Amino acid sequence: MDANMNNLLKWSIKASTENRADDGDNNGAAAAAAAAAAADGTTQPSSAASRGLNPEMLSALFGGPTDADLMKASMEALRSDEVDLENKLIAFDNFEQLIEGIDNANNLEPLGLWTPLVELLQHEEAEMRRMAAWCIGTAVQNNEKAQDKLVVLNALPKLVTISTTDSTPNVRKKAIYAISSAVRNYQPAMDEVTKSLPEGYSRDKIDAGDMDAVDALMDKLRAHQVESA
Numbered sequence: 001m002d003a004n005m006n007n008l009l010k011w012s013i014k015a016s017t018e019n020r021a022d023d024g025d026n027n028g029a030a031a032a033a034a035a036a037a038a039a040d041g042t043t044q045p046s047s048a049a050s051r052g053l054n055p056e057m058l059s060a061l062f063g064g065p066t067d068a069d070l071m072k073a074s075m076e077a078l079r080s081d082e083v084d085l086e087n088k089l090i091a092f093d094n095f096e097q098l099i100e101g102i103d104n105a106n107n108l109e110p111l112g113l114w115t116p117l118v119e120l121l122q123h124e125e126a127e128m129r130r131m132a133a134w135c136i137g138t139a140v141q142n143n144e145k146a147q148d149k150l151v152v153l154n155a156l157p158k159l160v161t162i163s164t165t166d167s168t169p170n171v172r173k174k175a176i177y178a179i180s181s182a183v184r185n186y187q188p189a190m191d192e193v194t195k196s197l198p199e200g201y202s203r204d205k206i207d208a209g210d211m212d213a214v215d216a217l218m219d220k221l222r223a224h225q226v227e228s229a
Helices: 003-025 028-041 055-062 066-080 084-098 104-106 114-122 124-140 142-154 153-163 170-184 187-196 211-222
Strands: none
Touching: 003 084, 066 084, 066 104, 066 114, 066 187, 084 124, 104 124, 104 142, 114 124, 114 153, 124 142, 124 153, 124 170, 142 170, 142 187, 153 170, 153 187, 170 187
16 A cells, blocks of 8 residues: 555544544533634644644545656646746756656656657757756666666767857756766766767777776866857
């Protein structure tokens, strides 16, 4: 049984027992307490709050939105022409927090959210590109399934291009973060990045399990000089 539903069942049993005990001797006390609260302008705590109901239990009872629902809603906002940039960035922030959990990160594929997320790397707004790279880096960190998806989607060459050509430093920084997360301990991603590096970088194979070698490449990408727009 779902943990919240289990807690809800325990709460209902406890509340039912307490109600039966209270019915015999607490009606007068409850009325007096309510009258006192009304007299000084305060309100009585709700029965839900006073008896231990929490938002998660209420969501389980009334069918609140799931993380998958919230992820899809966030992506819809990100792709909508009717949502302004400020609210898109709020949606992106919510999306990034949701995919910090590996289960939600792995749900990107069945929900069809990987392709639109990668497409946002090409957005005209720098902050949107930055957030797209950030979300990708979060999703693939220590997650081989997601790392492989980046290879399949051919997203790594895009991230390398952003990290070495984008005129906005914060965008480049998040692109490098995404690359770093994608290649560690996953050789196919490391090989894709190596093949995509611009002139001046070695094409020698880098061991994805060699953290010093990976760090050295990331440091070189961070030091890469980009002409200002």
